[in-house]
Amino acid sequence: MKIITYNVNGIRAAYNKNFVEWLSAVRPDVLCLQESKAAIEQIDTAKLEDLGYHHHWHCAQKKGYSGVGIVSKQKPKHVEYGCGLADFDNEGRIIRADFDDFSVLSVYVPSATNIDRLDFKMQFCHYLLDYVKDLRTEFPNLIISGDFNIAHNEIDIHDPVRLSKVSGFLPMEREWLSKFLDEAGMVDSFRHFNNQPGHYSWWSYRAAARERNKGWRLDYNFVSDTLQHKMIRSVKLPDARHSDHCPVLTEFDPGAK
């Protein structure tokens, strides 16, 4: 069972760069998307259906902004759009799909590039932790995939000293992420398999940052402790070039004891 998280930075732009062909070749069971930046009627969903995929979207009110989706081979038993708080749900940042044996969240944590948005980002984060803690009592087997806009540790960013005062690597944000994993009982699946530096999921478009691997690891597949023993591997897919982010894959053996 393959699950991928991918911030596509505009799904229509991604389509123009052979996103559907990429999906057809990789064929994940579940694809969690962020920054679709489109209303549903602006997305050529027929191409997904032609590949046998179901798809669900939670879009922002503002046109061309944010938006998350879940594309899946299996039809979800239930889809939950948003988290129930209008300030967050207006921005299309959370969608959940419940399957027979597990649930999946696709999450796009707000950016605070504009530092005026830091309070909003942290409020979202705190709310998300409470939401997930509650959720796990009903759905213990949970995978949270998304763009958290936080690089967790020093090995997750190319210049931890210079960037320690920049949102995305602030002590406050990093501490929240540690608390989130701890209190929600989730595992960072990529780091479960790989403790080496230099593995990032986002690079600036500027200054040839991707070619020089001056990046940040912002995109995660977090796996509940109940599913941890089923994980087989987790890798980033840097050959996918539809976005300033790259996809991150986590694979499970559903039959593992």
Place this chain on the structure above:
DNA sequence: ATGGCATCTAACAGATGA
């Protein structure tokens, strides 16, 4: 300290992103 690049909308300039 600034800008650099890309994808959006609504317009051929401005917002957003990290």
